[in-house]
Amino acid sequence: MLHIKCPHCGMRSQNEFSYGGDATIKRPELNKEISDQDWNNFVYNRKSLRGKHLELWQHLSGCRQWIKVERDTATHEIFKTLKANQDI
Amino acid sequence: MSQDFRLDTVGLINRDKKLSFKFNGKNYFGYEGDTLASALLANGVHLIGRSFKYHRPRGFFGAGVDEPYAIVQLYRNNETEPNVKTTEQELFEGLEATSVNCWPSVNFDIGAINNLLKVFLPAGFYYKTFMWPKSFWYKVYEPFIRKAAGLGVASIKHDKERYEHKYEYCDLLIAGSGPSGLASAYAAAKNGARVILAEDKPRFGGTLLTSEVNIGNQTGKEWAENIIAELKEMPNVTVKNRSQVFGYYDHNMVVMSEKISDHLPKTKKHHPKQRLWYIRAKEVLISSGSIERPLVFGNNDTPGVMLSSAAKEYLKVYGVLVGKKPLIFTNNDSGYETAIEFKKNGVEPIILDTRKEPNSEIIDEAKNLGIQIKFSYVVVAAKGYKKVNAAEIAKISDNKNDLGVLENIICDCICVSGFWTPTIHLASQSGNKTKFDKEIDAFVPGISKQNETTLGAANGKFTLAETLKDSFDAGYELSKKITKNDNKVSYPIVVEKNKTTHDKFWCVPLPKGKNYKRFLDFQNDVAVSDIEIALKEGYRSIEHVKRYTTLGMATDQGKTSNLNGLQLVSDMENKIVPEVGHTTFRPPYTPVTIGAIVGREVGKHSRPTRKSPINSWHEKNNAVFVDAGVWLRPRYYKQGNETLFEGSKREAKNVRVNVGVCDVTTLGKIDIKGPDAAELLNRVYTNAWLKLPVGKARYGVMLREDGIVMDDGTTTRISENHYHMTTTTAQAANVLSHLEYYLQLVWPELNVNVVSTTEQWAGAAIAGPKSRDLLQNLFPNIDASNEGLPFMGYLEGELFGVHARIFRISFSGELAYEVNVESDNGNFMWKKIMEIGKEFKIQPYGTEALSTLRIEMGHVAGSELDGRTIPYDNGLEGMISKNKDFIGKRSLNKKAFVAEDRQKVVGVVPLDKKTSIPEGSHLVRDVNAQLPNPKLGYISASCWSVEHDNPFSLAILKDGKNMIGQKLFVMSPLKNITIPVEIVSSHYVDPKGERVRS
Structure with a gap:
């Protein structure tokens, strides 16, 4: 079980969090023309990385904040955790 | 006896x-x-x-x-x-x-x-x-x-036993209470660290209980007892016996199984049978020791053949002789210790040593005691079927290839010692890159990945002095790092006999003309010949050889067989062991009961039971309950011997004719506040929200980004910047996370706050033609007329002194209201509704009647909004705004989503107007078509229409829009039935929606 440092609450066990996928995906702006390909990339296409991955977690059973976690997908090492509005 | x-x-x-x-x-x-x-x-x-x-x-x-x-x-x-x-x-x-x-x-x-x-x-x-x-x-x-x-x-x-889980944090977790475990625990504890010391056996001390050593002028056993006694007294130390650390997971999480009652005839009252510990340790010290390695020879599985260390343990711990004519077969000095114990207790052992001329203190001691020793000798085969009664032995050449003349020797047990295999399972599980140590011919821990240190025999250190020094140092250094204290205990003086090197020989060759089975894995019956076959057939990877032969795959997970298997493959392939590599060690190290893994989460404790504040009334009034998501809800209120079918029909009918009341507390409720609240709703829902006036409610549908319907519900504007959103019972938690996701990550500029108020409000739906009269009597001070409180209107009122929110919304298709009061007043509200409603022939109704009412009026719900359908499929295309963007809108123009023959919700009625249609059945055109029969759609929800008094179902049907009036067949291969049906509009009752507006 991972040990994740919530930037708001401190070290907590993984079972307080839920996983939210790739944190580098940006939602296209509302009311903006976008090609089918770009839209499909946003909705469906994700890389399955081995190594460093910036991902979203929500501290569901804690402060309910969405946070960013930089984690190695192979070793599970967590390098850094950030608040939702912070960037690496 | x-x-x-x-x-x-x-x-x-x-x-x-x-x-x-x-x-x-x-x-x-x-x-x-x-x-x-x-x-x-x-x-x-x-x-x-x-x-x-x-x-x-x-x-x-x-x-x-x-x-x-x-x-x-x-x-x-x-x-x-x-x-x-x-x-x-x-x-x-x-x-x-x-x-x-x-x-x-x-x-x-x-x-x-x-x-x-x-x-x-x-x-x-x-x-x-x-x-x-x-x-x-x-x-x-x-x-x-x-x-x-x-x-x-x-x-x-x-299983009536009780199992528990415990979560614990500590500075140092020490697995194993042998010399290294005790020394490191003692050094760390004395330096102020919070220590957990775990021992899988009932007795602490490990090999100190059986070895002839002296520590600080005490016997090893006495030293261990004194250390344990002192540790037990220290407030910063937890000492646990019968506790196996079996798994090492990510981020220094180790899991331990404590057997609390297995050694007792019966579990004591209020005690668990076993307890599973989840321990998050800053540092883990692995002092799990080593396991003696077997020697491989003919019929070495015969009862009476056992590890020499086991024979010694039976003797020294339990006072048991495993035989009275023991043969000790060894390639190292350990076998001598066993022989000496036998000799001291009046039994004459014979030692066969594969080595030619070994010299050490312990060999000298054996010689001085007069023990018979045969050097360069091996056991070729054990004799006897159900028990060893003799051994076939022979001299072996210096290159270990040739056997001399076979001799028979009478014995009743054969104690084997093939040197020691460090128990590296936990280290390997932690991600440690293990390495092969040629000195000891076994794998030892290498570079650590997590905060893990392996000590003593588990680390390939087989002398007590070295082990104790390393362990005292490790305990001190690691605790110093954590506690910043600097209290160092002094090393005790250690007296032990020196030993010499082992012989790199484990598998005795077969004598000419004999085909004895020589076993490697005793539980799965894997013999040397099986490995030979696997290699001959082309298996090379050790992982493949393992799976093909099942070597090491039995319940003991190859603790005694893996290394001999590897050695054999290496020898046959002319490789060295590290090139072959070892198979992966995975948790658990020893079998763990399912009971311990599940813990207290069994039966009704497998998840929390959420009850509405009105639950006690439901219980008293013969409610039959059903699990609705995480909630317990009344399915129907049983009268006399009524069945579910009869009861729900009665309740639904009463809603259509008089008035009914349903506990809708379980609906998800989200309070939304802030100047940008309307903008958020406008982006989340598919329809327009910017112009909703205060005091009005609106129905909304929300999508996922892929265009699939996520949830629906009504949202009411309570005041200028304050909205009350309702979600379906099942999706309440997901919708809240969804809103939080967009507010925190995508549109942080929106000034809006959301919070769940599901449990803050108790809700009652009052539905039926007489509901207005009832409402007026409940709230004499409001104007309950169609003008005063129109469809989708909202008012606040006083229910006999209790503040209430009144929504004119309908799920049943009837004239209906929803009344919310603070949860604590839920029971009071309900009782008042029942009391005042008496004159209008009110009856409570449960989820079954609720479903019936919504199905026959064609109101889509969870069974249609099932994560696979888009708004069009549910007849909700009118809900989509053309003038604004919203979550998921861009996905709706996908080819399949706008196809001419796109699936759509329809109504289904059996031609005989009698046969009920099972939910999940398929719709097909031709019952006799060749299999697989093309499926046109599926039944999503079924009920008995109380309005028409015949069965009615909803279905998601291909080209549903053009299928009204067609005759199809419903097939349920599961129930083996076929029903001819007619496709009708999904709005089977009040298709124009006049009643809700009346």
Whole structure:
């Protein structure tokens, strides 16, 4: 079980969090023309990385904040955790 | 009754307390402190079971966790447990056990015919033989193999025992209480660290209990006892016996299984049987010791062949002689220690040493005691079927290839020692890159990935002085890092006998003309010949060889067999062991009961039960409950002997005719506040929200980004910047996370706050033609007329002094209202509604009637909004705004989503107007079509329409828009029925929606 440092609450066990996928995906702006390909990339296409991955977690059973976690997908090492509005 | 193999004084058992037990129906006795294994051996019982494949007789091989075959079916307090290791099971009064894997009895076993057929049962036999014909597999081969194979039998009874989980944090977790565990725990504890010391056996001390050493002028055993006593007194130390650390997971999370009651005849009241500990440790010290490695020779699985360390443990801990004419077969000095113990207790051992001219203090001691030693000698084969009665021995050439003349030697047990294998399982599980140590011919931990340190024998250090020094240092250094304290304890003086190197020899060659089975894996019956076949057939990767031969795959997970298997593959391939590599070590290190893993989360505790504040009223009024998501809801209120069908029909009918009341507390509720609240709703819902006036509610549908409907519900504007959103019961939590996601990550510029208020409000839906009259009587001070409170209107009022929110919304298709009060007043509200509603013939209705009402009016719900449908499919295309963007809108123009013959919700009525349609059935055009019959759609929800008094269903049907009026068939292969049906509009009742607006 991972040990994740919530930037708001401190070290907590993984079972307080839920996983939210790739944190580098940006939602296209509302009311903006976008090609089918770009839209499909946003909705469906994700890389399955081995190594460093910036991902979203929500501290569901804690402060309910969405946070960013930089984690190695192979070793599970967590390098850094950030608040939702912070960037690496 | 006497015990022929029990010594009079030696051992740590309590001879004052006799315990009686039964094995295979026969009565025996042992003493308090015995294991089942030691008690059986004391009684001279060596035959325990039959092996997995050949059904060869099996006895005891080890004395602890490494035991490969002395497993039994255990009976305790009217319960039974399979595959219990006799070497770990402590004896208790009244214990009963039987052999596994033998029929009809351990002494006469029909399956043993396999032993005679062994030439036909080589590695991969099952894979090769039982392939053809294919149809035979399920009917003939598999049942046969299952009956013949298999170990113990799992109980099918409900397990009444209690199991617990515990979460713990500490500075240092130390696995194993041998010399290194004790020393490191002591050094760390004295330096102020929070320490947990775990020992899998009942007694602390590990090898100190059996070895002849001296620490600080005390015997090893005395030293261990004193250290443990001192540790137990320290407030920063937790000491646990009968506790196996079996798994090392990410981020220094280790899991430990504590057996609290397994050694007792019956679990004490209020005690758990076992407890699972999840321990997050800053540092983990692995002092799990080592396991003696077997030597491989002919018939080395015969009962009476066992590890020499086990023989020593039975003698020194339990006062049991495993034989009276022991043969010690060794490639190192450890065998001598066992021989010396036998000799000291009046038994004459003979030592066969594979080495030519070894010299050490301990060999000298054996010589001085007059023990007979044969150097450059090997055991070629054990003799005897159910018990060793002799051994075939021979001199072996210096290059270990050639055997001399075979000689017979009488003996009743063969104690083998092939040097030591460090127990690196936990280190390997932690991600440690293990390395091969040529000095000791075994893998040892290498570079750590997590905060893990391996000490002592587990780290390949086999002298006590070195082990203690390393461990005192590690305990001190690691604790210093954590506590910043600097209290160092001094090393004690250690006296031990020096030893010399072992012989790099494990597998005795076969003599000419003999084809003895030489076993590597005793539980899975994997022999040297099986490895040879696997290699001959082209298997190279050790992982493949393992799976093809099943080497190391039995319940003991190859604790005694893996390294010999690797050595053999290396020798045959002319490689060195590190090139072959070892198979992956995975948790658990020892079997863990399902009960311990599940813990208290069983039965109704498997998840929390959420109850509405009105629940007590429901209970008192004969509600039959149903699990609705995480909630417990009334399904119907039973009157007399009513069935669900009758009761729900009555309740639904009463809504259509008079008025009904339904507990809708479980609906998800989200409070939304802030100047940008309307903008958020406008982006989240598919329809327009910017112009909703205060005091009005609106129905909304929300999508996922992929265009699939996520949820629906009504949202009401309470005041300028304050909205009250409702969600379906099932999606409440997901919708909140969804909103939080967009507010925190995507549109942080929106000034809005959301919070769940599901549990803050109790809700009652009042539905039916008489609901307005009832509402007016409940709230005399409001204007309940159609003008005063129109459809989708909202008012606040006082319900006999209690503040209430009144929404004119309808799920049933009738004129209806929803009243919300603070949860604490829920019961009061409900009682008032029932009391005032009496004159309008009010009846409460449950979820079944609720479904009936919504289905027959064609209101889509969870069974249509099932995560696979878009708005169009649900007839909600009118809800989509063309003038604004919203979550998921861009996905709706996908080709499949706008296809002409896109699926759509329809109504389905059986032609006979009688046959109920099972939910989940398929809709097809032609019942006689060739299989697979093209499926046009599926039944999503079914009810008995109270309005029309016939069955009615909703279906999602391909080209549903153009199918109204067509005749199709409903097929349910599951129930084996076919029903001719007509497709009708999904709005079966009040298609124009006049009632809700009346």
